[in-house]
Amino acid sequence: MSPDLPSGGAQTSTTYRKLVPLRTLEEIKAAIQTTDCYIFPTSAKSVNKVLTHLRTSLPQLTPLQHLRRLVKPSFLPPSLLSKISAVATTAAYKFPVLYLLVCPVSDISQSSLESFLLALPISRDSEDWPRISTIPVPSCQPINTVQANEWSERFWPTVYKRGNPYGPHPAIIENAAKKLGRTGEYMALAQAVGLQAVAAGVGKGFGCVVVDPEAGEVVAAAGDGRCKLNSKGWGNPLSHCVMRAVAMVAQKRLEEGVEVMPDNPVQPETGLERKYFHTNPPLPPVSAEDGERVEGGEGYLCHNMHVYLSHEPCVMCAMALLHSRVGVVVFGRRMPKTGALVAESADGNGDGYGLFWRPELNWKFLCWQWVEEDEEEEEEEEEEEGVSV
Numbered sequence: 001m002s003p004d005l006p007s008g009g010a011q012t013s014t015t016y017r018k019l020v021p022l023r024t025l026e027e028i029k030a031a032i033q034t035t036d037c038y039i040f041p042t043s044a045k046s047v048n049k050v051l052t053h054l055r056t057s058l059p060q061l062t063p064l065q066h067l068r069r070l071v072k073p074s075f076l077p078p079s080l081l082s083k084i085s086a087v088a089t090t091a092a093y094k095f096p097v098l099y100l101l102v103c104p105v106s107d108i109s110q111s112s113l114e115s116f117l118l119a120l121p122i123s124r125d126s127e128d129w130p131r132i133s134t135i136p137v138p139s140c141q142p143i144n145t146v147q148a149n150e151w152s153e154r155f156w157p158t159v160y161k162r163g164n165p166y167g168p169h170p171a172i173i174e175n176a177a178k179k180l181g182r183t184g185e186y187m188a189l190a191q192a193v194g195l196q197a198v199a200a201g202v203g204k205g206f207g208c209v210v211v212d213p214e215a216g217e218v219v220a221a222a223g224d225g226r227c228k229l230n231s232k233g234w235g236n237p238l239s240h241c242v243m244r245a246v247a248m249v250a251q252k253r254l255e256e257g258v259e260v261m262p263d264n265p266v267q268p269e270t271g272l273e274r275k276y277f278h279t280n281p282p283l284p285p286v287s288a289e290d291g292e293r294v295e296g297g298e299g300y301l302c303h304n305m306h307v308y309l310s311h312e313p314c315v316m317c318a319m320a321l322l323h324s325r326v327g328v329v330v331f332g333r334r335m336p337k338t339g340a341l342v343a344e345s346a347d348g349n350g351d352g353y354g355l356f357w358r359p360e361l362n363w364k365f366l367c368w369q370w371v372e373e374d375e376e377e378e379e380e381e382e383e384e385e386g387v388s389v
């Protein structure tokens, strides 16, 4: 453990904590969306002909590539079988039966589908063929094998194809997490710098630490500063720990060889803030001296840096992190009323912001919560719950 960091976290505390990757908004929506589809049983003998006719004559039907097209009755979920088994059993047919998944009900009316099938130049399997049923199926691809298996047991046999269209690939999360071995130290520092802000009377107990992962160095540590009064006796409600930390990074980048200074430079207020603001070497500037844009990530304040937060940040701060192009964010306590990174609500619905990974935004970063293993999070204190971090 580095001697210049406060103790804490998994390495030194009796409380064991772990990193839990956040689920993206798209992943949560994908997990709960279903769509109604037509299925019907047909004999194994004629199924290929039926399929060929469907594909050639009704090419507009939506392909559901994450779902098995043909399924033996024994591979259907028992709950589904109990609803449809009376309709068609192998015994009622001359040949073994397969269930054919056709398409979402929004593609074609049941009567049109039935008329189409009845008009096919094939021999009927049974008197009541085609006996069409409507069942709910997952509308999106599963994000992993666990989810695919769950859906197969609940809805319809589902196929997981390696990859995750709704969030970071599992291998990316896994590899990135291996590089977060000092999380306990940095989280302890984030908490400590937040507590120093309280002790100094300048802010709430929220803290932020920015780390350069290549150098393994803390670039900035900032506590909340909303209670710091200016010469007119006013506080600044926007002086959140993330905004102050990003401002410190910006200022450090300006200190070397650039004459322009911000109108209101950020002032370190506590011992820990001063330590990391003044003692670490200044960062390289983000733009050339003549104001030319620097290509690539070099032009952003916190490109691919790692950020550790005592609490989940608000919308303003989450967007500041996103605009600064951070690579990783780890936070401690969730803020259900004001936090902007968690995508799901307490009941698992996706009505949070999930701002770390949204397709409509031009940057994404990986995000974990640092939680106690096997323990529920402590109840939020009333005062903190409604306060933005």
Ligand SMILES: [Zn+2]
Pocket: 240, 241, 242, 313, 314, 315, 316, 317, 318, 388, 389
């Ligand atoms: Zn904030």
